[in-house]
Amino acid sequence: MPKPAPPPPPPPVAGHAAWEDYAIPGIDVRLRRFLGPRRSGVPAINPVYQFREALVREIAWAVWPHDDGDWSPSLLCGPKSSGKTTLVEQIAAHCNIPVFRTNMNVGTTVRHLKGRRGARQGGTYFVPGIAVTAMEEGAWLLLDEISGATPPVALSLFPILEPGGEVHLEEAEPPRYVERHPDFRIFATDNTIGAEQEDTRFSYGGTNPEVNEALLDRFLSTVQVGYMEPMQEFTAIKATVPGIPAQELEGMIRVARAVRDADDIEHAFGMRMLIAWARRVASGTLTADGTVIPFSATGDDSYLLEQAGPAFLDRIRSRAERDSICEVIRRVFAIETK
Ligand SMILES: Nc1ncnc2c1ncn2[C@@H]1O[C@H](COP(=O)(O)OP(=O)(O)OP(=O)(O)O)[C@@H](O)[C@H]1O
Numbered sequence: 070m071p072k073p074a075p076p077p078p079p080p081p082v083a084g085h086a087a088w089e090d091y092a093i094p095g096i097d098v099r100l101r102r103f104l105g106p107r108r109s110g111v112p113a114i115n116p117v118y119q120f121r122e123a124l125v126r127e128i129a130w131a132v133w134p135h136d137d138g139d140w141s142p143s144l145l146c147g148p149k150s151s152g153k154t155t156l157v158e159q160i161a162a163h164c165n166i167p168v169f170r171t172n173m174n175v176g177t178t179v180r181h182l183k184g185r186r187g188a189r190q191g192g193t194y195f196v197p198g199i200a201v202t203a204m205e206e207g208a209w210l211l212l213d214e215i216s217g218a219t220p221p222v223a224l225s226l227f228p229i230l231e232p233g234g235e236v237h238l239e240e241a242e243p244p245r246y247v248e249r250h251p252d253f254r255i256f257a258t259d260n261t262i263g264a265e266q267e268d269t270r271f272s273y274g275g276t277n278p279e280v281n282e283a284l285l286d287r288f289l290s291t292v293q294v295g296y297m298e299p300m301q302e303f304t305a306i307k308a309t310v311p312g313i314p315a316q317e318l319e320g321m322i323r324v325a326r327a328v329r330d331a332d333d334i335e336h337a338f339g340m341r342m343l344i345a346w347a348r349r350v351a352s353g354t355l356t357a358d359g360t361v362i363p364f365s366a367t368g369d370d371s372y373l374l375e376q377a378g379p380a381f382l383d384r385i386r387s388r389a390e391r392d393s394i395c396e397v398i399r400r401v402f403a404i405e406t407k
């Protein structure tokens with residue numbers, strides 16, 4: 070007997086029709102994906118990106134809490150180039166969610182976030198700021214280096230960070246309140262790690278520590294993004310730079326770990342540095358006629374140290390730290406001092 074046809078799908082529920090449940094392959098966390106074609110402003114998917122399940126879970130809780138309570142702004146803390154920004158962007162990329170990203174520094178103004186008046190044909194009109202556009206379009210707003218926000222900018226963020234907060238646009242014509250889209254969410258990243266480095270936070274002149282404490286207080290979800298485990302870091306970099314020989318990459322990751330653990334080196338050893346180093350080492354030298362000469366043909370391992378220079382070493386300001394990192398590289402790869 071033929072099987073009965075499956076029942077038709079239930080009619081779409083008003084207000085939720087645009088979303089479907091979704092999980093990133095291999096990650097056991099329920100997310101939501103916006104149905105339909107790729108929307109404008111959605112970051113591109115990095116096909117070799119390595120998600121860490123615990124971090125994805127934290128983001129999912131902040132964005133779509135499964136107790137049906139309010140969503141919360143999310144603060145991603147962690148050392149330099151540990152993957153804070155790309156975590157938010159890559160989840161958004163999978164979920165078809167546009168991301169508006171901006172950096173908080175002394176030059177970032179309230180007008181940049183909320184909007185300003187522009188001139189046109191003898192009159193003026195309102196140009197919405199990045200936060201207002203994200204709020205009205207239902208995008209994710211990503212504020213990088215939040216500790217760089219000046220007190221007026223920090224104050225202007227307060228109502229934006231509260232799920233039901235009313236944001237008044239004084240410069241709009243006529244002045245009005247922002248119409249919050251229910252899909253709007255907000256994230257911030259910060260290089261310092263939680264309360265541990267409170268002394269060095271917000272360290273430029275003119276900062277009001279109370280304002281900034283109140284700002285951080287509004288991020289009800291904190292995600293600690295540390296460096297990846299060595300095995301996963303290996304997989305991530307090998308996938309990004311397939312040409313890097315396994316043995317060399319293992320050594321590079323050992324160097325990164327030793328530098329991260331060293332008490333006398335404050336400079337962070339992030340993935341960006343590893344990727345830049347691995348790319349150079351994997352690519353060899355290019356001659357005028359297009360021939361590529363692999364470095365390994367040179368016989369000794371000193372090219373690993375030579376390539377570390379332009380990849381990251383030369384940018385490190387402290388000479389003592391540069392020397393310490395050189396020593397670590399020599400030790401790990403058994404490179405003799407010439
Ligand atoms: N999980 C990952 N898988 C693959 N590549 C990654 C991963 N995390 C980070 N990267 C790569 O490492 C680099 C740094 O990542 P990202 O910009 O997210 O770090 P960050 O913590 O925001 O850095 P910063 O502190 O400088 O803002 C990028 O080139 C990114 O592609």
Ligand SMILES: [Mg+2]
Nearest residue numbers: 153154213258
């Ligand atoms: Mg970042």
